[in-house]
Amino acid sequence: MQIIETIDWDYHFDQLAENDFTIVDNFLPQEVYTNIKSLFIDAIEEEQLTKAGIGTLSKYQIRENIRGDEIMWLNRNDCNEEIATFFSIIETFIPTVNRSLYTAIKDYEFHLAHYPAGGFYKKHLDQFKERNNRILSVIVYMNDNWQEGDGGELKIYKSEDPDDFELVAPIGNRLAIFRSDSVWHEVLTANKSRKSLTGWLLKQPQGLGFLG
Ligand code: OGA
């Protein structure tokens, strides 16, 4: 499965190298996007998502004052065709990322994330330096007709100055990529249901006993 050729990846890898994040519109082939979105809507309706927590293992806890999304992890060994197609796109993408950014990504993990109206996720990093399995955060938004006023923007802090940020509207088939261990970010309160396919590109294969 191909990555869309009209995207100027050189530009986006330059952005990542310089600013630690980039935003790519129309990432997935339209059919793949539409198929995953309808599967996602079915999963929400069938209540297959569960409330997300924070931390790992013994420290794991659900704290609705920090994040209000519900998620469903995707298993590459047990998934339907649409998700398998998405994973094959990610597998094509990884060697390109490694060549362009001099990373050594070996694996990935993805979940569906749904913020019901009122949901948010306070300012955080996706990875702490001492547990550094996550290299890049990768988010594909799945919200058609997202309007100003719907909220739910991804707020990316560009420096330590809290006023130095960029707001990214979670519009359908938009991809956000950023460094997991250096880019502070948050999700502003969504005023209506907000969906994304969210994941991380990993330094070590999953299940190698890497905590976190
Ligand atoms: C996360 C996260 C941002 C977004 O899941 O860790 O920060 O825009 N998501 O969904």
Ligand code: NI
């Ligand atoms: Ni995050």
